[in-house]
Amino acid sequence: MQVLLVEDDALLGEGIVCALKQAGFTVNWIDTGRYALSSIKAEPPDIVLLDLGLPDMDGLSVLKAIKALALPIQILILTARDGIEYKVAGLDGGADDYLTKPFAREELLARLRVLERRLTDASTAEISIGDVCLYTDKHRATLAGNELSLSRREYMLLKALMESAGIIQTKERLESQLYSWGEQIASNAIEVHIHNLRKKLSGSFIKTVRGVGYQVDKP
Incomplete structure (x- = not known):
């Protein structure tokens, strides 16, 4: 956000x-x-x-x-x-x-x-999609009940994608969700974070929509 x-x-x-x-x-x-x-x-x-x-x-x-x-x-x-x-x-x-x-x-x-x-449109601080659960009040996430070790940016990216499940998020929109004005952003920063998240989640959880951006399927 x-x-x-x-x-x-x-x-x-x-x-x-x-x-x-x-x-x-x-x-x-x-x-x-x-x-x-x-x-x-x-x-x-x-x-x-x-x-x-x-x-x-x-x-x-x-x-x-x-x-x-x-x-x-x-x-x-x-x-x-x-x-x-x-x-x-x-x-x-x-x-x-x-x-x-x-x-x-x-x-x-x-x-x-x-x-x-x-x-x-979430009713609680918990967002669940498949085996992945995000607890926005505790700043943590789990996969099949096991704690995920996420950096601050990885958590923010996962949160942005899960909150907008079913909607394609462009690279530019994700950058605006992760970085404040004036922060230095590497040209491949989002791709690196996506790569790191995919290693910690199932490979198909975050989908690439070629030429557009990234998406998590709606539960």
Whole structure:
């Protein structure tokens, strides 16, 4: 899942980015509302974490502009505004969830997992396809009940493919799911990760659609 963080507090932003990356999310960070809207139009993320107290625009105005784009994006408001009127305005304005500062890292990650499940129509944190089970709340995977030893990128790639089972994922889309802006990406990075995953899974679990991308069959 690709997350866009819109937050102008540098210390808090760094902490959120670090926590999300450790939890297997790909996160990009922007500190102004106008830049966030331009970015969303150019490359829509899956989830937006939106601060209301931005330096150039009120967060509720940013929320309204995002909703006007009619994109399948989940929006979680993060703000120090804890008055009920702000929560009502945010939720009525189209936000999917609302979390007041300060908040615990664990609660933020739990709420993000709920938003993930809404995007993928999953009812639980467990995704099972054949003998492969992915536990998104524990950041782990098993094959026929046996623990799989996966690198962070391998886990993120497997998660991206299993969450979109039945849908072909292009190399470019997978890169955006695994790497944040500015990260160095080797030209064959996805192919290397796919190769490594196939050695740990059954050979036919991840299918190559020549000239298009990769796919895991829908259960």
